[in-house]
Amino acid sequence: MSVDEPALTQQAMEDLGSNPAPEDPIASVIGRRMARRTALRGLFGAAVAGVLPAALPGRARAQGQGDGASTFGFRGLPHSNGPDSVVPEGYETQTVLRWGDPVLPGAPDFDPANQTPEAQALQFGYNNDYLDFFPLPKGTKGGEHGLLVVNHEYTNPELMFPGLGDARAARGRASAAQVRTQMMAHGASVVEIRRQDGRWAPVPGGAMNRRLTAETPMRVGGPAAGHERLRTKADPTGTRVLGTLNNCAGGNTPWGTVLIAEENFNYYFGGPAVGQGDQAAAHKRYGLAPEPLFPWFRHESRFDVGEEPNEPNRFGWVVEFDPYDPQSVPVKRTALGRFKHEGCTHAIAPDGRVVIYMGDDERFDYVYKFVTARPWNRDDPGANRDLLDDGTLMVARFHDDGTLDWLPLVHGEGPLTEANGFRGQGDVLIEARRAADLLGATPMDRPEDVEANPVNGRVYVMLTNNGTRRPDRLDATNPRAANVHGHALEIIPPGRDHAARTARWEVFLMAGQPGKDPGTAYHRAVGPDSGWLSCPDNCAFDSKGRIWIATDGAPHSAKVSDGLYAADTEGEGRALTRRFYAAPQGAEVCGPLIGPEDRTVFLAIQHPGEDPGSTFENPSTRWPDFRPDMPPRPSVIAIVKKDGGVVGS
Numbered sequence: 001m002s003v004d005e006p007a008l009t010q011q012a013m014e015d016l017g018s019n020p021a022p023e024d025p026i027a028s029v030i031g032r033r034m035a036r037r038t039a040l041r042g043l044f045g046a047a048v049a050g051v052l053p054a055a056l057p058g059r060a061r062a063q064g065q066g067d068g069a070s071t072f073g074f075r076g077l078p079h080s081n082g083p084d085s086v087v088p089e090g091y092e093t094q095t096v097l098r099w100g101d102p103v104l105p106g107a108p109d110f111d112p113a114n115q116t117p118e119a120q121a122l123q124f125g126y127n128n129d130y131l132d133f134f135p136l137p138k139g140t141k142g143g144e145h146g147l148l149v150v151n152h153e154y155t156n157p158e159l160m161f162p163g164l165g166d167a168r169a170a171r172g173r174a175s176a177a178q179v180r181t182q183m184m185a186h187g188a189s190v191v192e193i194r195r196q197d198g199r200w201a202p203v204p205g206g207a208m209n210r211r212l213t214a215e216t217p218m219r220v221g222g223p224a225a226g227h228e229r230l231r232t233k234a235d236p237t238g239t240r241v242l243g244t245l246n247n248c249a250g251g252n253t254p255w256g257t258v259l260i261a262e263e264n265f266n267y268y269f270g271g272p273a274v275g276q277g278d279q280a281a282a283h284k285r286y287g288l289a290p291e292p293l294f295p296w297f298r299h300e301s302r303f304d305v306g307e308e309p310n311e312p313n314r315f316g317w318v319v320e321f322d323p324y325d326p327q328s329v330p331v332k333r334t335a336l337g338r339f340k341h342e343g344c345t346h347a348i349a350p351d352g353r354v355v356i357y358m359g360d361d362e363r364f365d366y367v368y369k370f371v372t373a374r375p376w377n378r379d380d381p382g383a384n385r386d387l388l389d390d391g392t393l394m395v396a397r398f399h400d401d402g403t404l405d406w407l408p409l410v411h412g413e414g415p416l417t418e419a420n421g422f423r424g425q426g427d428v429l430i431e432a433r434r435a436a437d438l439l440g441a442t443p444m445d446r447p448e449d450v451e452a453n454p455v456n457g458r459v460y461v462m463l464t465n466n467g468t469r470r471p472d473r474l475d476a477t478n479p480r481a482a483n484v485h486g487h488a489l490e491i492i493p494p495g496r497d498h499a500a501r502t503a504r505w506e507v508f509l510m511a512g513q514p515g516k517d518p519g520t521a522y523h524r525a526v527g528p529d530s531g532w533l534s535c536p537d538n539c540a541f542d543s544k545g546r547i548w549i550a551t552d553g554a555p556h557s558a559k560v561s562d563g564l565y566a567a568d569t570e571g572e573g574r575a576l577t578r579r580f581y582a583a584p585q586g587a588e589v590c591g592p593l594i595g596p597e598d599r600t601v602f603l604a605i606q607h608p609g610e611d612p613g614s615t616f617e618n619p620s621t622r623w624p625d626f627r628p629d630m631p632p633r634p635s636v637i638a639i640v641k642k643d644g645g646v647v648g649s
Contacts, residue, residue: 069525069573071546072566073649076531076578079560083621085605085637086582092642095624096193096200096602097150098635099126103189103209112616112631113162117180121213125152126160126185127634128604130250130343131591132258134323136192143596144195147208147323149258150604150636151247151591152189154267154294155182159609159631162616170615176299183296187212187244188260190323200600200638210326212260214243217329218319222389224334227426229279232308241314241332242302248361249343249449249538249591254354254376255384258323259333261341263361265315267293273306285433286340287362288312313430318344318358320388333388336370337409337432343538347452347459349499351375354387357459357498359447363466365433366441367396367450369406371499393432395441396491398505404491406501407439414439445469445483448552449538455545456569457496460508461489462536465553480519484557485512485534488549509567509575511536513558523567523576531577533565534558540592542648545569548601549577550589555611562589564603566648580648581639584623586611586632598646601639608632 074088087093100110100123107122130151135142157170161178164170174182192206218241224230230238248263270292275283288305297304302311316338321330336344342361346354352375358368372391377383394406410416411425415438422428428435445466452459465486480487488508494500512520515528526532535553542548547569551562564581568574583589583605591604609619609632619632641647 069523069568069571070576070578071544071568071571071573072578074578074580077563077580077582078529079558079579080582081555081559081561081585082582083585084623084626085584085587087639088580090642091639091647094200094638094640096148096636096638097124097128097189097191097202098624099124099128099185099633101202103191103211105205112160112629115161115178115181117177117184120181120184121211123211124150124189124191125187125211125213126155126182127153127606128189128636129153129248129590129606130260131593131602131604131636132250132252132323133593133595133602134252134256134258135596138256138324141596143599145203146193146596147206148189148191148193148602148636149250149260149323150189150191151250151260152186153246153248153263153590153606155185156607156610157182158615159607159619160185160616164616166613166615167610171294179296179299182294183214183243183300184211186214186247187216188247190326195600198640198644200640208324208326210323212244212321212330214245216243218242218244219329219331220314220334221331221386222334222336222429223424224338224426224429227430229310229313229426229430232302232310232314234302234308238310244319244330244332245315247319248341251343251345251356253320253346253384253388254348254378255381255387256322256324257320259344259346259356260319260321261344261358262315262317262319263340263342264293265312265340268296268315269303269305269312270295270297271304271306273304273309277309279309282431282434283312285431286312286316313338316340318356318388331386334426334429335389335391335393337368337393337429339365339368339432342448343450345449345451347498348376350495350497351499353391353499355452355498356388357450357452359444359450359461360433361446361448361464363446363468364443365447366436367444367447367461368432368436369394369396369450369498393429394501395436395439397440398442402504402506404442404503404505406503407436407441408501409435409439445486448536451539451541452498453541453545453547453569455541455543457493458569459491459493459498459503460539460547460569461491462539462549463487463489464535464537465557480510485510485517485520486536486553487511488536488539508569509536509577523574525576531565531579533563533577533579534560535562537588538590538592540594542594542598544598546648548580548592548594550592550603552588552590555586561585562587564589564592564601584608584632585621586614587621587623591636594647595638598648599640599644601647603637603639604634605637606634608634 104122132149134147190210192203250260266287317332322328339360356370446464449462471481492504510521537552567577587608593602611620614620
């Protein structure tokens with residue numbers, strides 16, 4: 001998520017919940033390790049005088065014009081920043097779903113000047129993020145027909161409603177009805193789509209269509225269910241919650257359910273009671289503030305911490321639901337821990353246990369995984385219904401010799417005892433950040449997407465940025481103080497056993513512009529004018545195991561639009577990144593999803609027009625409609641080859 005406003009940038013907002021006392025920064029670990037190694041699987045050259053090289057020796061060439069290494073066939077786009085999106089020659093963009101499009105029966109035509117909560121609850125939500133595709137009929141592998149699941153992370157009232165002014169003013173000026181409209185624009189959508197005559201489009205009246213909002217009833221599962229810190233006036237049992245908030249990325253399960261991740265939940269809870277009482281330390285650790293980014297507490301009492309002290313504890317979880325059953329009750333799986341979940345992607349251990357990888361999207365926070373207590377049952381999907389309620393949550397500690405340990409967050413082990421305020425496993429999970437602090441996990445540079453590559457078995461960790469790393473916390477060999485461009489790591493489980501308690505790690509790339517930004521490192525053919533990226537956020541893999549990286553923050557860190565980049569993960573083209581998509585003005589690229597048979601790239605284009613001073617009346621872009629009566633609309637797009645071929649080929 002990013003909210004691009006001079007007075008309140010994303011990094012300023014991330015300060016609200018930053019780790020107060022990080023130690024052993026990952027940037028320092030990278031530097032110490034790289035200084036002792038002359039090469040890293042062909043990616044880096046020698047580390048000279050404590051500075052990571054921009055690339056291996058060699059002359060950078062225009063991408064796609066004879067570099068001879070990449071397996072991709074498209075010509076990489078130049079860096080740009082404009083009102084419209086851009087794709088390579090031979091490709092086209094199809095707009096599949098836009099904010100306000102009908103999802104449920106009775107949805108009115110979208111009228112941006114006359115929005116209501118009732119209408120928005122039936123329409124496609126705002127700021128689409130995570131994307132997933134579930135084939136229809138269920139159980140098939142069809143590539144032309146299915147359910148598209150889409151998260152809706154947050155709202156931009158300054159671009160949603162007329163007359164509210166810029167971003168900071170609009171959040172405070174929003175009326176009670178406009179706040180409720182925003183609540184209905186959060187959550188997720190399930191929409192039946194089909195590809196006909198080469199074009200993707202919603203199926204009118206899809207029987208399995210669904211909207212989740214900030215008021216959808218949900219169940220609490222796992223060790224924290226019923227905990228006294230989850231009980232409220234409206235729910236004295238601590239087992240029933242209204243809604244889900246700030247759903248960023250997500251994942252799926254091998255038994256066919258979807259997982260959506262609650263990220264910056266602290267932005268919604270406020271009031272004078274924040275920072276007071278016996279939960280004051282937890283408020284600080286999770287970034288709650290008396291005047292939150294979205295001051296909904298002025299209109300909705302459950303967001304006032306003084307009225308409902310435990311309501312914030314009911315958010316920050318991973319939510320599971322069945323996309324094929326619009327009547328199913330979503331479940332907050334507390335065994336996976338409470339923090340600012342970027343995503344939650346799965347891998348299968350050799351013994352059949354399911355492993356969920358997760359990043360806590362905060363500067364100086366951690367990388368986690370969860371391992372189920374028992375294997376999943378391929379033959380009986382019902383046996384997996386509550387599989388995610390029983391298992392072990394772990395956090396990563398990286399070592400400078402290229403190894404890491406996964407540390408279990410288990411009550412009674414190590415410092416996780418009643419003497420430190422943990423009376424049971426529920427407390428450990430509700431305060432997972434503090435538990436990880438005490439275990440000595442490695443603070444990271446905003447860990448976002450963490451995904452296993454199904455082809456090579458490695459796990460890729462997107463570390464978006466951390467501009468607050470100070471030089472006095474780094475070794476002399478570490479070049480990435482003020483790491484505004486971020487980097488990406490690989491975790492290598494032993495024998496592809498994702499449940500193992502140890503692993504190795506390597507650097508995949510160090511982002512930034514070669515020749516300008518210290519410490520950048522890619523394939524040698526990535527030069528100052530071609531292919532480099534800034535602020536890696538989410539990733540996906542095609543059937544060949546090649547990585548596709550979406551960025552969030554490049555307009556601020558590098559003065560170019562965010563985009564989608566593709567690279568090989570093995571062979572001569574390893575880390576030779578190419579720019580495949582350029583986003584419109586002010587937008588972030590989310591939810592990269594490589595569609596069936598690698599013939600479509602689905603993207604969620606979030607907050608187009610989110611620029612300083614941009615408003616409903618005078619936005620920096622009117623993408624994707626470009627109509628004078630329409631504001632910019634977050635939308636899901638499909639990128640396909642004009643000849644119907646495999647994308648990237």
